[in-house]
Amino acid sequence: MDARTQWDAGRSEEWADVTPDAARRLLTAAVQAFAERGYHATTTRDIAGRAGMSPAALYIHYRTKEELLYRISGIGHRLALGIVSRARDGGGDPAGRLSAAVQDFVRWHAEHHTTARVVQYELGALGEEHHAEIVALRRETDAAVRSIVEDGVAAGEFDVPDVRGTTRAVLSLCIDVARWFREDGKHTPGEVGELYADLALRMVGYAHK
Amino acid sequence: MDARTQWDAGRSEEWADVTPDAARRLLTAAVQAFAERGYHATTTRDIAGRAGMSPAALYIHYRTKEELLYRISGIGHRLALGIVSRARDGGGDPAGRLSAAVQDFVRWHAEHHTTARVVQYELGALGEEHHAEIVALRRETDAAVRSIVEDGVAAGEFDVPDVRGTTRAVLSLCIDVARWFREDGKHTPGEVGELYADLALRMVGYAHK
DNA sequence: GCCGAACCTGAGCAAGCGCTTAGGGGGAGT
DNA sequence: ACTCCCCCTAAGCGCTTGCTCAGGTTCGGC
CATH class of the missing domain: 1.10.357.10 (Tetracycline Repressor, domain 2)
Structure with missing residues (x-):
């Protein structure tokens, strides 16, 4: 069991077909961060951090924020x-x-x-x-x-x-x-x-x- | 008549008792900018610019954004x-x-x-x-x-x-x-x-x- | 044992951010 | 004419931002 329950408020089958795993983790981390602070107040470092990765990892799976x-x-x-x-x-x-x-x-x-x-x-x-x-x-x-x-x-x-x-x-x-x-x-x-x-x-x- | 109609969509008696005039201009400029882009996406330079002032003028009337x-x-x-x-x-x-x-x-x-x-x-x-x-x-x-x-x-x-x-x-x-x-x-x-x-x-x- | 592909990190760049500071200009009071 | 005070600007400081890049690790296939 990973730290899922911490940031995943409720079920997350909605992201089930986002692959690979790292991309999905980044996506759900972004959802959480955007919902809390808003898009503009969220930093790419925050998203990557929540997903347990370095800021650069984000740009392997997504071109921009x-x-x-x-x-x-x-x-x-x-x-x-x-x-x-x-x-x-x-x-x-x-x-x-x-x-x-x-x-x-x-x-x-x-x-x-x-x-x-x-x-x-x-x-x-x-x-x-x-x-x-x-x-x-x-x-x-x-x-x-x-x-x-x-x-x-x-x-x-x-x-x-x-x-x-x-x-x-x-x-x-x-x-x-x-x-x-x-x-x-x-x-x-x-x-x-x-x-x-x-x-x-x-x-x-x-x-x- | 100043450039009021440009940024003041509709009447603005709601700000009537904000003084001095420069402070009110900054306030209405901020309303416009915040509404368009959101608070976090708005810069103090944008607000000051809309009010026809330099960025520093903002901090004479307000301590922070x-x-x-x-x-x-x-x-x-x-x-x-x-x-x-x-x-x-x-x-x-x-x-x-x-x-x-x-x-x-x-x-x-x-x-x-x-x-x-x-x-x-x-x-x-x-x-x-x-x-x-x-x-x-x-x-x-x-x-x-x-x-x-x-x-x-x-x-x-x-x-x-x-x-x-x-x-x-x-x-x-x-x-x-x-x-x-x-x-x-x-x-x-x-x-x-x-x-x-x-x-x-x-x-x-x-x-x- | 070696290779290539997939994935990730450490370090950092250029730009833009909120905010500060030193100083100038101009009107009211004397 | 001089001072005082208020209002403003030019310049820029320290920091954070989105994003990049060279290099390292891990892995399956041969």
């Missing part, structure tokens, strides 16, 4: 997009699909709030091209949730005067979980997910029961 | 607290007060999204003591909104299973406006405020009409 952020951001955004896509394509009525989307999306943001913090709040530090690529992924996520809301409106289940605005509000609510969630808080990620799924249904005017 | 952030954060948080406090102490039923609180809070975050971005997302860069002081202000804001929600529940107007969690969600929703709002977007600050006030009432289960 920004590439680390780009890789993290890419993996995180694709994971998030996968979560809402699965909910959109899942069976059931719009209310059930929206509920599942919010619940899973929120739970991911809470469980992996370290990663999520970097993914959601540090993308301004990306280079121009990388930034554009990531923004495209975000728009897909947005569209997936919006299509669920649109389905609900079309089916007469939801009462939403402003679909775009309300969809953004729901996503905004979920994303902000990464900012305030603490492990030592009163609620588990699952509980927050349930509460937020209910709040989302209320926001779209779903007349339940 | 961190003090600039502290001042900005203090003014911003006190303003935000004032907004929700006024709504809490205003007349009317809980629904009206919650609606007013959210509407004004959101409008401030949209109108002054530059300031709000710094206030809400850069407080991790504050020193320990300053951070604690600001966190105390945030807790007051939280408590103000929560007391409105509690009033609504006590009056039987609201249906809220988890008061703390729902209150945090409402505030979270409002705060996140500072992250995504753009001036060239489809909605004005007032429109976003109205939409969000309605969403907040839905979240607390207010049976309107």
Whole structure:
């Protein structure tokens, strides 16, 4: 057993297919450091140190510090997009699909709030091209949730005067979980997910029961 | 007329009582720079340059770069607290007060999204003591909104299973406006405020009409 | 036993950072 | 006219930053 539990808050299967091992250690070290201090306040020496290597080792696996952020951001955004896509394509009525989307999306943001913090709040530090690529992924996520809301409106289940605005509000609510969630808080990620799924249904005017 | 409109996105009465003039110029320049690049990515040379001064001039009015952030954060948080406090102490039923609180809070975050971005997302860069002081202000804001929600529940107007969690969600929703709002977007600050006030009432289960 | 490839380190470079210091200019008071 | 004080700048100090490079270690295949 290595020192994994020290810096790896929670499971880390999300990085399972990053190879070789040293590259993965550097990546998870970077996630931790970026989440704690922010991208610009993190030094390459800090990242390398957390991974148990010399500063120079970083540049064997990544060309720049920004590439680390780009890789993290890419993996995180694709994971998030996968979560809402699965909910959109899942069976059931719009209310059930929206509920599942919010619940899973929120739970991911809470469980992996370290990663999520970097993914959601540090993308301004990306280079121009990388930034554009990531923004495209975000728009897909947005569209997936919006299509669920649109389905609900079309089916007469939801009462939403402003679909775009309300969809953004729901996503905004979920994303902000990464900012305030603490492990030592009163609620588990699952509980927050349930509460937020209910709040989302209320926001779209779903007349339940 | 100086170059004010260039860096001052929107009105700036919020800094009216910062004197002397040079200190205020530096402060607003810092707000702009921090909002664009983040605290750590902003250099003192950049701030001074935007204010039309040499780097050294900054240290006549502020002891450190961190003090600039502290001042900005203090003014911003006190303003935000004032907004929700006024709504809490205003007349009317809980629904009206919650609606007013959210509407004004959101409008401030949209109108002054530059300031709000710094206030809400850069407080991790504050020193320990300053951070604690600001966190105390945030807790007051939280408590103000929560007391409105509690009033609504006590009056039987609201249906809220988890008061703390729902209150945090409402505030979270409002705060996140500072992250995504753009001036060239489809909605004005007032429109976003109205939409969000309605969403907040839905979240607390207010049976309107 | 030798080779080449993969991986890593120690040392350090150029640039940029927050901040300091010595001194100049100009307006108000006398 | 002189002083005093406030506000400012030019220059630069000490340090840290992202990143580089020459060289060393380890390993499987022959």
